[in-house]
Amino acid sequence: MALPPSEGLKQLAERTGVSISTVSRVLSGKAEKGRISVKTRERVLHEAGLQGVVINEVARGLRLRTTQTVGLIIPDISNPFFAALARQAERASRVRGYSVLLCDSEEDTEVEAGNVRLMRSRRVDGLVVAPVGGRHDHLAAVQKLGMPLVLLDRLLPELDVPGVASDNAVGAALAVEHLLKLGHRKIGCVQGLPASSSNASRVSGFLDAMARNGILVPPSWVVGKDYTIESVKQEALKLLSIPSRPTAIVALGNMIALGVLHAARELEIQVPEQLSLVSFDDQPWAEWISPPLTTVAQPVEEMGARAMDLFFETLAASGSNITPLNSRVILPMTLIERQSVTRLA
Amino acid sequence: MALPPSEGLKQLAERTGVSISTVSRVLSGKAEKGRISVKTRERVLHEAGLQGVVINEVARGLRLRTTQTVGLIIPDISNPFFAALARQAERASRVRGYSVLLCDSEEDTEVEAGNVRLMRSRRVDGLVVAPVGGRHDHLAAVQKLGMPLVLLDRLLPELDVPGVASDNAVGAALAVEHLLKLGHRKIGCVQGLPASSSNASRVSGFLDAMARNGILVPPSWVVGKDYTIESVKQEALKLLSIPSRPTAIVALGNMIALGVLHAARELEIQVPEQLSLVSFDDQPWAEWISPPLTTVAQPVEEMGARAMDLFFETLAASGSNITPLNSRVILPMTLIERQSVTRLA
DNA sequence: TTGTAAGCGTTATCAT
DNA sequence: ATGATAACGCTTACAA
Numbered sequence A, B: 001m002a003l004p005p006s007e008g009l010k011q012l013a014e015r016t017g018v019s020i021s022t023v024s025r026v027l028s029g030k031a032e033k034g035r036i037s038v039k040t041r042e043r044v045l046h047e048a049g050l051q052g053v054v055i056n057e058v059a060r061g062l063r064l065r066t067t068q069t070v071g072l073i074i075p076d077i078s079n080p081f082f083a084a085l086a087r088q089a090e091r092a093s094r095v096r097g098y099s100v101l102l103c104d105s106e107e108d109t110e111v112e113a114g115n116v117r118l119m120r121s122r123r124v125d126g127l128v129v130a131p132v133g134g135r136h137d138h139l140a141a142v143q144k145l146g147m148p149l150v151l152l153d154r155l156l157p158e159l160d161v162p163g164v165a166s167d168n169a170v171g172a173a174l175a176v177e178h179l180l181k182l183g184h185r186k187i188g189c190v191q192g193l194p195a196s197s198s199n200a201s202r203v204s205g206f207l208d209a210m211a212r213n214g215i216l217v218p219p220s221w222v223v224g225k226d227y228t229i230e231s232v233k234q235e236a237l238k239l240l241s242i243p244s245r246p247t248a249i250v251a252l253g254n255m256i257a258l259g260v261l262h263a264a265r266e267l268e269i270q271v272p273e274q275l276s277l278v279s280f281d282d283q284p285w286a287e288w289i290s291p292p293l294t295t296v297a298q299p300v301e302e303m304g305a306r307a308m309d310l311f312f313e314t315l316a317a318s319g320s321n322i323t324p325l326n327s328r329v330i331l332p333m334t335l336i337e338r339q340s341v342t343r344l345a
Numbered sequence C: 001t002t003g004t005a006a007g008c009g010t011t012a013t014c015a016t
Numbered sequence D: 001a002t003g004a005t006a007a008c009g010c011t012t013a014c015a016a
Helices: A009-016 A020-027 A038-050 A057-064 A080-095 A109-121 A137-144 A168-181 A197-212 A229-241 A254-266 A300-319 B009-016 B020-027 B038-050 B057-064 B080-095 B109-121 B137-144 B168-181 B197-212 B229-241 B254-266 B300-319
Strands: A069-074 A099-104 A126-129 A149-152 A163-166 A187-190 A248-251 A276-280 A294-297 A328-331 A334-336 B069-074 B099-104 B126-129 B149-152 B163-166 B187-190 B248-251 B276-280 B294-297 B328-331 B334-336
Touching (some): A009 A020, A009 A038, A020 A038, A057 B057, A069 A080, A080 B080, A099 A109, A099 B080, A109 A126, A126 A300, A137 A149, A149 A300, A163 A197, A168 A187, A168 A197, A168 A248, A168 A276, A168 A294, A168 A334, A187 A197, A187 A254, A229 A254, A248 A254, A254 A276, B009 B020, B009 B038, B069 B080, B069 B109, B080 B099, B080 B300, B099 B109, B109 B126, B126 B300, B137 B149, B163 B197, B163 B300, B168 B187, B168 B197, B168 B248, B168 B276, B168 B294, B168 B334, B187 B197, B187 B254, B229 B254, B248 B254, B254 B276
Parallel strands (some): A069 A099, A069 A126, A126 A149, A163 A328, A187 A248, A276 A294, B069 B126, B126 B149, B149 B163, B163 B328, B187 B248, B248 B276, B276 B294
Antiparallel strands (some): A099 B099, B294 B334
């Protein structure tokens, strides 16, 4: 329960024979400004080196009112896409001397609200969150408090907060146009969590692109309600069992594509001969799937990096009284053609 | 730079007209023990509810000498295997009222040492780490300090510390025996990071199993030095380019299998017709690869859960003067047969 | 039943 | 060039 004892400024000061303040000054690099003599500085540094002096950041945080940590809230860290974003976030923080406190919201708004509360009580310096969607008063509150906040992957239209996301709508349009060009008309769509804005953008991008080409998609042709593989399979089964079934499906996520494949196998429908498939979120394995998956890819590394840039800018702005910028950066998606789509006779 | 202002005990106390200690007592549930009148308790709770009082955990941590956070150090959070472990760790911590401070060591011992130092200065209550391997005096130091520490996925034979890992050696033996049974004798091996203990166990398990069956593997038949797909491809290319090349390869990781596939494709070697392949770490996509991958799977969820159980036991033991248990739990691996292996004529 | 005050380990202000 | 000392916001004896 108790923290392990360890050397602090006090002990160091005693052993060195100087005051705590002096030690504090040299250890925090304020030796120049405090005009500490080179001699004492050396001595303190030397002693500090011998004993592994680890200054207590929690005391420091209390005094300085900053914890040098960013709160990262992710809906599912085991999802490779979010894991990649987390990696960027951690690295970007680390190189700037910040740590990351990680919370998984489990795609649940209530859990997310709890996460936010926790982060607040832990006094993180700001939040980077990929919001579940739906209710978001907890995020609005954070913003109102003036706490730095940037959104990741999923933007909240109702909330005027900086963030970075992919251009999901045109991504979906890319998929649709590719399919259309190859002669498909009967195109279905399997979505993930309807509440999430990235998903919603993809769906509306899909619908709009179809409409622009004069095709009205029956509501029952967009199915899906979450990311679990079994649920996706059931939803896809519904879509593929109707009398005049689609000749192509766009799966709004990589795991979703796998679910669709499961359904197709169960119904003995050959992909791509009898069913074309476009998926989202490219992965290293996508080209090795049978058939190699045509996907709409997002620039994951860049998303993470840009989000963190934005975060630290926001943080800096919140310190000074620079006008708190409010950028939303939308990154382009790209279609990667492989072999899960065929031209319709 | 500064934390956003927010209600604390002091403000609440003023508005309620009681002392800070009273507020502290009711908010920390010590109302019974402190025998606070029901009336004041209600009043405080009521006011606290109105204003979103968020108690300052950093001040609390300073006073109580505990931060209720566990430091998690992972060599690469973007690796799905580690991401899955991280998820378990986060969840297990959250349900127990703990938070997770996440560091990525980038498979670099020096970075890892830095991570440890950071965690120490942040006063996390203990560490869960999947160590890079190689140097580990920083971990020994943690242990010597009496700070709870449990190892994940990779054990350190030289260090007597609790931890959980898969039975990598028998996992490798499983792969070897499967191959042997189907008539293969010329079996190569592509490893990941040689320094990591899980990798080392797999390699020695592989070698031992071969030896038990009277086969001496030439050193040049175990290649590989890290997990990057391009490097794996180059290494596999070496292995597959020798005059009398292996008829089977065991790839000690899922990304490694992909690298081998790349190499085989480049050399126009058909899998499994001309080369059998067994990989490690099953993934949802493994059955959809062409050909579906025969793999040795580890119980990832269980690993994470068990490790966290162990961690919290260790934590509890470190508080009381219960003898600090020192369990190492080794979980079984299982062979999943799919179609990347053929019987040799 | 409630309040006062000391102390957790820092940093910053003000003396010296 | 350095040392005392007062916060930072909490918990917890000890007083009242």
